[in-house]
Amino acid sequence: MTSLGSSSSSSTEYTVRVPKNTSKKYNIMAFNAGDRVNCSTWTQARMERDMSARRIYGEEESAEGAAGSEFGKKQREEARRKKFGIVTREFKVEDQPWILKVNGKAGKRFKGLKKGGVTENASYYIFTQCPDGAFEAFPVHGWYNFTPQAKHRTLTAEEAEEEWGRRNKVVNHFSIMLQRRLREQERGCEDDEDENEKSGKKKKKGGGRGGDLRIHDLEDDLEMSSDDSDSSMGDDGESKTKTKKDTGKGKAKKKKRKSSDKEALEDSDDGDYEGLEVDYMSDESSSDEEPEKGKPSKAEEHPKGIDEASESEEESEEEKQNEEETKEEEEEEEGKKTPVQVEKKKKKDSSGESESSDDSDIEGGTASALFMKKRTPPKRGGRGSAGSSRTGSRPGTPSIDSATTSNTLRAAASKLEQGKRQTQGPSTDSPAAKRLKMEPSTQSPAPSGKSTPQPPSGKSTPSSSDVQLTEEAVRRYLIRKPMTTKDLLKKFQTKRTGLSSEQTVNVLAQILKRLNPERKNVNDKMHFYLTE
Amino acid sequence: MSDKTAVNLTGVKESKGVWLVKVPKYLSQQWDKAADKGEVGKITIGKKQGKTEVRFSLNEELTARGAVGETDASLQVPRDHPFTMHTVGGQTMAVFSQSEADEISLEGMVVHRAECRPVVNDNYMKLKKLQLKESTKPQRLSQQLERAVTTIFKPVANHDFNLEHERKKKSEGKMVRVERQLVLDMLFSAFEKHQYYNIKDLVDITKQPVTYLKEIMRDIGMYNSKGAHKSTWELKPEYRHYQSAEEEEMQTA
Numbered sequence: 001m002t003s004l005g006s007s008s009s010s011s012t013e014y015t016v017r018v019p020k021n022t023s024k025k026y027n028i029m030a031f032n033a034g035d036r037v038n039c040s041t042w043t044q045a046r047m048e049r050d051m052s053a054r055r056i057y058g059e060e061e062s063a064e065g066a067a068g069s070e071f072g073k074k075q076r077e078e079a080r081r082k083k084f085g086i087v088t089r090e091f092k093v094e095d096q097p098w099i100l101k102v103n104g105k106a107g108k109r110f111k112g113l114k115k116g117g118v119t120e121n122a123s124y125y126i127f128t129q130c131p132d133g134a135f136e137a138f139p140v141h142g143w144y145n146f147t148p149q150a151k152h153r154t155l156t157a158e159e160a161e162e163e164w165g166r167r168n169k170v171v172n173h174f175s176i177m178l179q180r181r182l183r184e185q186e187r188g189c190e191d192d193e194d195e196n197e198k199s200g201k202k203k204k205k206g207g208g209r210g211g212d213l214r215i216h217d218l219e220d221d222l223e224m225s226s227d228d229s230d231s232s233m234g235d236d237g238e239s240k241t242k243t244k245k246d247t248g249k250g251k252a253k254k255k256k257r258k259s260s261d262k263e264a265l266e267d268s269d270d271g272d273y274e275g276l277e278v279d280y281m282s283d284e285s286s287s288d289e290e291p292e293k294g295k296p297s298k299a300e301e302h303p304k305g306i307d308e309a310s311e312s313e314e315e316s317e318e319e320k321q322n323e324e325e326t327k328e329e330e331e332e333e334e335g336k337k338t339p340v341q342v343e344k345k346k347k348k349d350s351s352g353e354s355e356s357s358d359d360s361d362i363e364g365g366t367a368s369a370l371f372m373k374k375r376t377p378p379k380r381g382g383r384g385s386a387g388s389s390r391t392g393s394r395p396g397t398p399s400i401d402s403a404t405t406s407n408t409l410r411a412a413a414s415k416l417e418q419g420k421r422q423t424q425g426p427s428t429d430s431p432a433a434k435r436l437k438m439e440p441s442t443q444s445p446a447p448s449g450k451s452t453p454q455p456p457s458g459k460s461t462p463s464s465s466d467v468q469l470t471e472e473a474v475r476r477y478l479i480r481k482p483m484t485t486k487d488l489l490k491k492f493q494t495k496r497t498g499l500s501s502e503q504t505v506n507v508l509a510q511i512l513k514r515l516n517p518e519r520k521n522v523n524d525k526m527h528f529y530l531t532e
Numbered sequence: 533m534s535d536k537t538a539v540n541l542t543g544v545k546e547s548k549g550v551w552l553v554k555v556p557k558y559l560s561q562q563w564d565k566a567a568d569k570g571e572v573g574k575i576t577i578g579k580k581q582g583k584t585e586v587r588f589s590l591n592e593e594l595t596a597r598g599a600v601g602e603t604d605a606s607l608q609v610p611r612d613h614p615f616t617m618h619t620v621g622g623q624t625m626a627v628f629s630q631s632e633a634d635e636i637s638l639e640g641m642v643v644h645r646a647e648c649r650p651v652v653n654d655n656y657m658k659l660k661k662l663q664l665k666e667s668t669k670p671q672r673l674s675q676q677l678e679r680a681v682t683t684i685f686k687p688v689a690n691h692d693f694n695l696e697h698e699r700k701k702k703s704e705g706k707m708v709r710v711e712r713q714l715v716l717d718m719l720f721s722a723f724e725k726h727q728y729y730n731i732k733d734l735v736d737i738t739k740q741p742v743t744y745l746k747e748i749m750r751d752i753g754m755y756n757s758k759g760a761h762k763s764t765w766e767l768k769p770e771y772r773h774y775q776s777a778e779e780e781e782m783q784t785a
Contacts (some may be wrong), residue, residue, distance in 0.1 A: 016574060016575050020569050024631050028552070124552060330772055
């Protein structure tokens, strides 16, 4: 094509023709050099206009015919637009982008956008050489820049922002798209269990790779994680891949990055946790109240009782939620009582009276964490189990624990009941009457029927869920763990025992005198305990 | 327009190389004036001191700026135009053509880019000056009138429009009430075409007085005071039977 002159200094002449027949319109198809497009390798190509903008421009009304249409609507709309000076740009087919598909379905795709202003100030001509040696010049009608279109999945804007927020923590970038695909699958087939299994399997495989990603989520559990699924998957992933190397690497890298993470955390909103109410930050609260008590000076325990009463009201809200849960598992009557006991136990635990301060710290810490997550009650296994383990208050403990603890508590309650009836038969008639109002069904036959001495170890009989202030009960508590008088009082709340606070105080004092428990000072507080 | 046109790839297969040449506007204008055969000039490609030189010289008859055939001495388009050649470095360019029947074919690949430059001489400068003057002229112009316009806004006893209106009224007369059944037929056929009508439009269609028409409409239709089709009348549900598009049947009471 670029034919030069035959000799070094001579030149050749060619005539230039500009054909007049304008049947064909010539356009330029421009590619980027970086894309390395070689047109000669194309076996087949298809090209069409991209008409997707038409519906945006068109704004066609839905009903052209009778139903839903108005007489003269078009004219009215037009008049209205003119009045407001709304100028709608016309949809010109000429200006629409091209879509070029090369080598069929599996081949490349290109989008060609028209470049404006090409023919305004200068004209472009295409010079081709004809077989007779003359040049023919065709004017260029339009210029289109063609760019390859990505076939792989890309993140949407929201997802991209999400990932950007996690950029400091994410080490494995390959898993980002994998997770996205899994998420899509889950959303797509929710009731398809096969899919879930598949994704579960994939989690195992991908958990190794996504494991280090997930660990970050767990450690930043206070951070607002938009994907709950991620965190749940994270739990699984973590447990499954604990032994794998990747997680080790991930953890190490995570630790290295702790400082940067902290910086990242600081970037997040400060005021997020301001308004949250945190309950029972362990030791401090009880230490304030302890000096007031000192010895079991009952007179001063009045305000204490009332305080506890007010505290119990706070608890009752929590109780109600627990009640809703436990109603499914237990019978209703017991359901009312055992969560109360459980609550009390929990409060007792979390208020810091314990052998090891670590436990209480954990309690307090987890309690605060729990309450930070506000009302996620279903997961909250707020059941301090009757046994020695304090694990009940950790989130994620299944509520099955509650059932077992409640069984033992039920037994304890029943023991109390019988014990009380043995020792305080006639004197508790009035409180019994009060209690009758609360639980009429079981109580009425009980006092009379059970006045015959029964062994206190009758665990099988379901009893009323009252908490009786008996020596037996106190003894049991003190055997189990050292308690302060305040704690004991909490156990026998005035509402439940039917006694007034004065009475409770007096009775408790008597019982303690009778029992004569041993004393121990823990954290500057007087604890009573018994050894059996 | 979902038909995909298969691109004719013969041009590319044969590796036809083309030149993309940028030509000044005035030159292209002159080329447009060319005769039917289309010959506009000559290209000379030569080698001078080892460099390839390409020159274009415009045909004699096309140098005049006026109509073809005149040799306006005052202004002449320069004849000599050397081409500056570039290679296509950063871009792969292909040429595709679109015929009137929407057939797309790939004509070839661009192998060289060129710019057609005129030789700068006095003549060219004069030409450019003229062009500049033309382009800087504003498109809109304010003129001062010598005398005020007195033909419009004269006070009139009765405006033309009003006169016409009265005449129309007199000729057509008041709208006469016709048989109720006839009106109903008219209305139903109208509602076959559109669902919602303004009362004014109905009056226009049926040529009935408003009160009479309203009475009838109250009988068979209902008024939309709110919603998308505000202040329009439509038939009552029992009277209408709209299907999604074309055919409907109206049922009379």
